[in-house]
Amino acid sequence: MKKKTAPATASAFSRRYSRLIRSLSQKDTKVVISMGSGGIRMFAHISVLRFxxxxxxxxxxxxxxxxxxGAIVGLFFAMGLKADQIVQQADDFFKTHHLQLVPSAFSIAKNILKEAVSKSNGGPVLKGFHNINESLQALMGKTLETGKQKYPWYCLAYNLEKNRTDVLTHTPIPEGLxxxxxxxxxxxxAIIASSAIPVIFTPKxxxxxxxxxxYxxxxxxxxxxxxxxxxxWLQDREVGLEKKKRLLVIAVDLGTDLSTIDFFDGWLIRKIPALQHLRMTVHLTxxxxRARIADQKRLLxxxxxVELWxxxxxxxxxxxxxxxxxxxxxxxAETIVPAEFDRLNASLLT
Known part of the structure; x- marks a missing residue:
């Protein structure tokens, strides 16, 4: 009986999301998954992958x-790990490593004071409170050593000297293109550079x-x-590397706001004018x-x-x-993600 139940369930699931499946399987459409920034919220991407x-x-x-x-979870996925395998890797990591990402209010105040009295540094006031190299090495090292790349993988990092977004990849690319x-x-x-959150982490x-x-x-x-x-995609089509005439981007937005960091609600923020100014600046940022994200989506x-999910x-x-x-x-995420794909499925033409 068990052998008959599973196919029936899978068949019902496929029928429920038949519009999504039909759109994804179009031969002339290139499908790309895009995983947005999110810090610890990156674990919500796993629910998307599972779906x-x-x-x-x-x-x-x-x-x-x-x-x-999103670059971290994306790299796991690109290296061939299933959603549940990514969860297992993360569980193993947190069982053996104590990871603290949020700096204390005292460390913020000390860093600001240190930079304010230093005349030798002409750079930004806040260089960053943590160096995450070792943590990411511990999290990703085994997968990169033993895994085999299944998908081309690309991540974004912001180039501070050029004031632009660069794409970093270990996927082979045509020279000079x-x-x-x-x-x-x-x-x-690449993932260290992409994950170097301003103010919190040291630039790479x-x-x-x-x-x-x-970065x-x-x-x-x-x-x-x-x-x-x-x-x-446009460049690849122009030089003949991309034959598919349509592009479908599955863009996962985790609603990341810097102002949600807990220390912005702490007592020290309310007591020190410089930190109050920092809080207002971060909120404005x-x-x-969010406005820039909306503009970028409209371009597509x-x-x-181009179809944007x-x-x-x-x-x-x-x-x-x-x-x-x-x-x-x-x-x-386990509740939100299916509801989002229900919405997308309903929005597609029959």
Whole structure:
């Protein structure tokens, strides 16, 4: 009896999302999954991957893109790990590592004071409170050593010297094609650069034959990979590398706001004028970022050959740096993600 039940359930699931499956399986459509920034909220991406696995979407995906936390989960997926395997890797990591991402209010005040009295540094006031190299190495190292790449993977990082978004990848690319746009990069260096959240983490310096570049969080320029995906697709079509005439981007938005960090509600913020100014600045930055995301999405949908599926996993009430919030993120995502795909399925033509 058990053997008969599973196919029936799978068949019912396929019928329920038949419109999604039909769109994904179009031979002339390139399907790209785009995982947005989110810090600890990145674990919500796993629910999206689990859903896509259920409808058999993996065989239709051509590329995996990510920014910040989305780049980390995206790299796991691109290296062939299933959703449940990513969860297991994360569980193993947190059982053996104590990870603190949120700086204390005291460390913020000390850093501000240190930079204020230093005349030798002409850079930004806040350089960052943590270096996440070792943590990401522990989290990703085994997968990169033993895994085999299943999908082309690209991540975004913001180039501080050039004031632009760069694409970093360990996927082989044609020499000279994506000049000053896509850079061959060690995958560990790439996710460290993409995840270097401004103020919180130390910027990542990458030096190679092309020179030295300093990167901060990919979300600083493109929180959800959209414009960069579109740009690459157009370039590939222009030179004949891409034969498919349509582009479908599954863009996962985790609603990341810097102002949700817990220390912005702390007592020290209310007592020190400089920190109050920082809080207001960060809130304004969030508003600007959300407006920019909307503009970037509009650029894609103006092209009749591009389809954008917006999967909005709104976790704005969950701090994106609080490791203790991971179970809450997972629980919320397991409810939100199916509802989002229900909405998308209903929006498609029969």
């Amino acid at each position: 896509l696995e259920k409808i058999g979407a993996e065989r239709h995906i051509s590329e995996v893109w990510g920014s910040s936390g 994506y000049r000053d746009f896509i850079f061959p990069t060690d995958p560990m260096d 310096v990458i030096a190679d034959a092309g020179g030295k570049r300093t 901060t969080d990919g979300g600083a320029g493109e929180e959800i990979p959209t414009v960069s995906i579109y740009k690459k 969030d508003l600007i970022r 949908v103006r092209d009749p050959n 917006e999967v909005n996993v709104n976790l704005s009430n969950v701090s994106f740096l609080d490791v203790k919030a991971i179970p809450k993120v997972v629980d919320l």
